[in-house]
Structure formats: structure tokens, C-alpha cells
Amino acid sequence: MMTLTEPKLEGEVSSIRPLDVEEPNVHRAVADDARTRLSWEMRLVLLGAALVAGCVLYIVLPEIAYFIAVTLVLIALVAVSFAMDTQQSSWLISGAVALMHIAWIAFALQFTGHLNSPLLPLLYLVVVVYAICASSTQTGLVTGGAVIALSAQALMMGTASSAVLLTLASHSILLISISWIVSKYMTQLYQAHDTARHKARRYWEMTESSDDALLIVDPAWQVQEANATAARMLGNGDGPRLEGKNLVELLQLRHPEGLRPYQNQILAGESVSEIPLTTTGGNGTPHTLLFSALPIAEESQITTINVAIRDITELCQTQQELKHLEKFVAVRHVLTSLGHTLNNPLAIIRMSIQVAEVIGEEPDWHEIIRQLDRCNAAIRGLEVYVAGRDESTPVSDVNEVMEQALVLTQPQLMITGVELEQDIPANLPLAHANRHSLYHSFINIITYVWQTMEDWPGPRKLHIEARRRFEAVEIRFRSTGPSPEPGEVPELLKGTEPIEESQDKFMDMGLPVVYSTVQQAGGQVLVSPNRQESGMLVKIILPAANEEEVKRHKSSRGSVNK
Amino acid sequence: METPNGQRILIVDDEDTLARLMQALLEHLGYAVDRAADGEKALQMGAQRSYSAVICDLLMPILNGMELFRIWQHQSPELAQRVIFVTGDNLGTRTNRFVELSGQPCLYKPFDINELTTVLDDVTRVYAGS
Numbered sequence: 001m002m003t004l005t006e007p008k009l010e011g012e013v014s015s016i017r018p019l020d021v022e023e024p025n026v027h028r029a030v031a032d033d034a035r036t037r038l039s040w041e042m043r044l045v046l047l048g049a050a051l052v053a054g055c056v057l058y059i060v061l062p063e064i065a066y067f068i069a070v071t072l073v074l075i076a077l078v079a080v081s082f083a084m085d086t087q088q089s090s091w092l093i094s095g096a097v098a099l100m101h102i103a104w105i106a107f108a109l110q111f112t113g114h115l116n117s118p119l120l121p122l123l124y125l126v127v128v129v130y131a132i133c134a135s136s137t138q139t140g141l142v143t144g145g146a147v148i149a150l151s152a153q154a155l156m157m158g159t160a161s162s163a164v165l166l167t168l169a170s171h172s173i174l175l176i177s178i179s180w181i182v183s184k185y186m187t188q189l190y191q192a193h194d195t196a197r198h199k200a201r202r203y204w205e206m207t208e209s210s211d212d213a214l215l216i217v218d219p220a221w222q223v224q225e226a227n228a229t230a231a232r233m234l235g236n237g238d239g240p241r242l243e244g245k246n247l248v249e250l251l252q253l254r255h256p257e258g259l260r261p262y263q264n265q266i267l268a269g270e271s272v273s274e275i276p277l278t279t280t281g282g283n284g285t286p287h288t289l290l291f292s293a294l295p296i297a298e299e300s301q302i303t304t305i306n307v308a309i310r311d312i313t314e315l316c317q318t319q320q321e322l323k324h325l326e327k328f329v330a331v332r333h334v335l336t337s338l339g340h341t342l343n344n345p346l347a348i349i350r351m352s353i354q355v356a357e358v359i360g361e362e363p364d365w366h367e368i369i370r371q372l373d374r375c376n377a378a379i380r381g382l383e384v385y386v387a388g389r390d391e392s393t394p395v396s397d398v399n400e401v402m403e404q405a406l407v408l409t410q411p412q413l414m415i416t417g418v419e420l421e422q423d424i425p426a427n428l429p430l431a432h433a434n435r436h437s438l439y440h441s442f443i444n445i446i447t448y449v450w451q452t453m454e455d456w457p458g459p460r461k462l463h464i465e466a467r468r469r470f471e472a473v474e475i476r477f478r479s480t481g482p483s484p485e486p487g488e489v490p491e492l493l494k495g496t497e498p499i500e501e502s503q504d505k506f507m508d509m510g511l512p513v514v515y516s517t518v519q520q521a522g523g524q525v526l527v528s529p530n531r532q533e534s535g536m537l538v539k540i541i542l543p544a545a546n547e548e549e550v551k552r553h554k555s556s557r558g559s560v561n562k
Numbered sequence: 563m564e565t566p567n568g569q570r571i572l573i574v575d576d577e578d579t580l581a582r583l584m585q586a587l588l589e590h591l592g593y594a595v596d597r598a599a600d601g602e603k604a605l606q607m608g609a610q611r612s613y614s615a616v617i618c619d620l621l622m623p624i625l626n627g628m629e630l631f632r633i634w635q636h637q638s639p640e641l642a643q644r645v646i647f648v649t650g651d652n653l654g655t656r657t658n659r660f661v662e663l664s665g666q667p668c669l670y671k672p673f674d675i676n677e678l679t680t681v682l683d684d685v686t687r688v689y690a691g692s
Contacts, residue, residue, distance in 0.1 A: 336653040340621070343650030344577055347671035351583040354675045359590050367579060414621040415651055417629070454656075 213309040219267060219302050221247045233311055247307065254278045254286065266293050266305055276312075287313045333412065333447055334385055340411035341378040345371035381407040384439055395545040395553045396435040398466050398473060399424050405442035409450075416450045416460060418479075423465040430545040430553060431473040433523060438542075441514040445477050445538050448514075453481035458534065468544065472523075477538040483529035484536050518542070569614035569686050570594040574604040574630070575648065576622040584617060587675055588682075601625025605633060608641055614686040616641065617678075620649040620657055628660050642666075644688075646681050648673070 207214050213230035217223050226234075226242040234242060234250040242250065253259060255278070262272045275291040290310045295302045348371045356363040381404050402424060413420050431438070446462070453460040463478045518525045523542040530537045545553065571593045575581040578599065585595045596611070598604035602625045604618070620627035627647060634642035647668040651657040661668040667681045 332653075336651065339653045340650045343652060343671040344580065347650065347673065348577065348580050348583065350672040351580060351587070351675060355583050355587045355590075358587060358675065371579075411621065411651065414623065414626070415654055415656060417626055419623075 215247060215307040217247050217305045217307055223247055233309065252279045254280050266295050267302055269295055269297055269302060287311055288316045334408050337408045337411045338378055338382055341407060342375055345374040378407055394432060394434060395430045395549045396433050396438045398428055398431055398475060399426065401435055401439050402442055405439055405446060409443055409446040413450050413462065416454050418450050418453055418460040418462050421463045428466050429468055429473060430550055431542040432545045433542045441518060444514050449477055449479045453479060456481040471544050473542050473544050475540045478530050480533055480535040483534050484527060570611065572596050572598065572604060572607060572613045572616045574598045574601065574616060575619040576600060601627065601630035604630055608638060615682055616645045618645050618647055620647055621651060631664060644685050646685055
């Protein structure tokens, strides 16, 4: 079933899902209707044949044989009725005919003296009640009339001539009933055609207005049909007709062999979705495309492939710009913190010297050295921050990393008026996580947390604690402030929300960085509302380092210290 | 430098060393100096004594300089007008926005002692005039 994305509205940003299974394929719908029409023709032939056979049998066969023959006709009628479709009316008709059949046989047998049961009046009552119920619909009215007529026929078969007349009359009613059913279904068929035509028009309207390239190709990848976007995207802007051309060649892929496994998958009957492809950029600019395809099979044979292609070049560029912006914002925060951290000791050093000069005393050199050490620690923090990821340190001392992260983040907490509490035991096992990544994660979480509390009118607290949990190390950042809605959490972690307008915020970027970093370390990040009070809880669970890693960490530390 | 005898200054800063150094300088210049390590303490001291000027750090625990200033704006507007802010958060947009809106002088660390005495002189002169 070829499907389309809804046409993109002005200013709307749709998700990158070129294929949407809700929209029907008009070709298939028309084919289904054709089958329906054929089936109905067959049904008419069958019904006509059954009626003729019933009349012939009545004339040539003895009375009981006639009833048996009519029974067979009615069974055929029931079967045909069941085969029509699953609509309610069809089931009603089928039920009516079945009951009519029972009544027919029962009253006929009673008349001929073969059966004399006290249940027969009850059976008759059931038939009448059913006829009344069924008459709530037009079809039911006709079949109900037929039932009553046939029942009357059976009761009144006193003489052979009256029996013949009434039987013919009842057959006429049955014929009218069937004609009614047929005309009703023919009307439905025309309505189905109208609907199919309407859908076809809508389909092509949507196809033409779609920002995605939509194509129907055959299993040899020859284009059968393509919309205007496809002509623009794949026809180098001059919009030539694409029909008959090979789609894979039209794509001008940088690595055509990369598509081959997917082609095989499609030809095996599996759909593919959002495969990123890069074109060579025949018009000078390489493009990034998302390729989706849905094979259509007729009797286990792939007949056509519906393809949707979206050009995401601009989106990729925007994402790239966002990444740069993220780095810029993060660095800006770190520099602000660093500035604050450095300015205090620098102010003390300067004032120590100047005041000593004014007062005429010797400066307190020990104090000056102490302040220089503070500056040095801050600079070291910055060095760690800007240093490249060191793969040789797969384990981290959470205490040490947290201390370093707080050097750069604590001033921001103070600025925001966030009260910080820490509870990290000294004997916490080493965590299996890259020290550099963990350091960045802590900075990002703390920055994220103080930003959520920046405009919070209530108490602003951040409680950081770490515990050993079996073979893992769990670090919790529990903050007051606004609580995330449960539905927001995946977006917070995976960064699907658009970036905030202000460049001061990296609320929509900080946690996704943490999420990917911790996942790479084999850990988990969980975000939930803070149950103790309003706010949020960010939990990082990292595997504890094994003995071998601890030994290696200690020995490397020893060599560094030497 | 002129020695402003009889004028009392309140230094509010959680950086004890810096506060002590400023105290030593100002006392040498003839000011009487009190110190508070946080905004809450300063609030109490401001209610008990009259000060010619308050040298107030912006970032402090418990009650920071911004909150302290806002309280004084409501409770002691005259004292609020005699506040000189001191901050090391020189790049912070939030801090800069606050200082700009407050209309009060601000010394950015590491400041020169001449800057301090000049600003202090301006503020205390206005106080003396009033």
C-alpha cells in the first residue's frame, strides 16, 4: 500500500517519516472494486441459475423432491449471501434466508404429513419475530415479506393449482428480494467507485503538494510514476519526465553499493524506512536524503515499489549549527564560572599587595600563594574540560570528578541562589566510565539543574549523593524547582525539543549529551520527578570498576604521582 | 586621600580574606568598619546601625547580594542607595542585568584600591550631604 505523508502546512515541521501507512493506495482500491464487481456478476449468474433450476425441479420432480431441490437452492443462496462481504446487511439477509429455509421445509413437511411436531408453532413464531426485527431495514422488509408469503404458500397448498400459483408468487417475491439486494449492492459498488475516485483525486493532490519525492517504481527500479517534487529533486531542477528511468541511477549516490542490501531487502518483500543516503551532488552540492520504500505484492510477487524520498540537507545543516551552538553555550557557561572562580583569588592577591603598600607592611605571601593555588586549581579544571577524551582512563573516582566539576559549576549555583548539599562517601568504588566523559556529564547535569531553578519562586536546592548499589555506582542529582511531566522525559534525554531562543540556555542540549555519554559507558540515565518535593531527580547508574581495572587505575595514578 | 572620620562602612562578603583586606584598608583610611559574611547577617546589622556605605558582594550563601538589596529597597531605601556592589561574576548576564537595573555602582574583581576609594568617596559624600 503506497502511502503518503500529510501535506506540510505553512510553518509546520513534520517528523521525518516519508511513509505513512494510513493513506490508502488508490490503484489497489480500484483493483479491489473490480474484483467485487466480477464477483457480483458471478453471483447474479449463480442466483439466476438456482432459480431456473428450482422452477424446473418443481415441474419435473415429485413434491418431496421439489422441496429437497429448493432446499439446495436456498443453501446456495445462503452461501452466496455469506460470500458477499462482511457488512451487517449481508448477515441479516443470510440469516433471513436461513430462517426462511427452515420455515419452508417445516411447513412443507407438515403439509405433506411427514412431520407433526408441537415445536412447529414456536418455529413459526421465531420466523415472524425475525421478520419483524429484520424489517427495521429495507432489505429486512423485503425478505420478511418473502418469508411471510412463503409461509402462507405452505399453509395454503390445499390444491395442486393453488400450490403452483402460490409457489410462483413466492418465487417472484424471492426474485424481487434478490433484485433489491443486488440493486442495493450495485449502488454500494458505484459509491465505492465514487469514493475510490475521490481518494484517487485526494491522493494525487497530496502527492503533488508533498515536499517529499514520491515515486512508484517496478521491481527493476524503473520509475512508473513520480510527483513534481521527485521531478525537481531527481531531475536536476529542469523537471524532466522521470518515467522509465532507473531510480538508483537518478539518485546519483556517492556510494550506490550502500543501497544494494536495502534493494535486496525490498525485493524480498520487506519495507525499509528512513535510510540516509548521500548524493554526489550532480549540481554542485551534495545532498543528504532519507529513503523509504514499501514493496507491493500481488499473489506473493512484488509488482511495484512505493518510494518516498526526503531531502534533509538543510535539516542536517541546521543540526550541525545547533551542535556548534551547543558547544558555544557550554563553553560560555564554563568561562563565566571560571571567571568568577579566578576573579576572587586575583582580587585578594591584588588587594594584599596594594593594601600592604598603603599601610606600609609586608604582604602576606602565604596568603598570596594560597590564592595562586586556587587560581591554579581553576585552570586545571579548565584544562580537564577542554582536554580531549582520554581513552586510557576507563574508570573514574566519582568523588574526584565531582569535586572538579563543582569548581566550574558552583559559582553558577551561587549566582542562582541554589543551596548545594553533597553526600558522596569516600569509600565509594570506582565507576566504570571515562573520567573526561563523566566530568562533562556532571557539569551538564548541574548546569541543567540550576537553569531549571533559575526562575523558580520556591526553595532552590540541589542534593548530590552517590551510593554503591550491588555492582554499580549510583549518582543522584535531586533538585527542587519545576517537575518534568512524564511525557517530557524522553524528549529531555534525547533532545527532540527545539532549542530555546536564548543562547544562555542549553537546557535542551545538556541532558542529551549526558544520555549518550553514559550510555556509551554502559550505564543508564534516568530522569523522573523528585518524589520528595517538587523538582526533578536525575540518576546515573554506572557499572562499578572490576578488580583488574582498579589495579590498573591505581598503578597509573602511582606512576603519575611519581 | 581624605580621611572620612566618623563614617561607618559595612562590608558584606563571604570571602573572608578579601573582606579583611578591605577592612584593613578602610580602617587605615579612617573609616569605622563592620563585616558580615552573608546577606542575612548584613540585614540584621543594617537594622541595628546606620552605615555611610555598604560594600556588598553579589554572590554569597544563604542570602545573596541581589536579594539583600531588594529587601533594603523595600525596608530601607536610603541604605539601598548607599550600596556598592562587588562581584567576580564579570561575564554573567544575569549579574550585569541586575547591576544595570539597580543603578548602584559595581566594582568588578580584581579591582584596584583606588577604584574602591573613589566609589566609596562618591557614595559617602552623597550620604554626608543628605
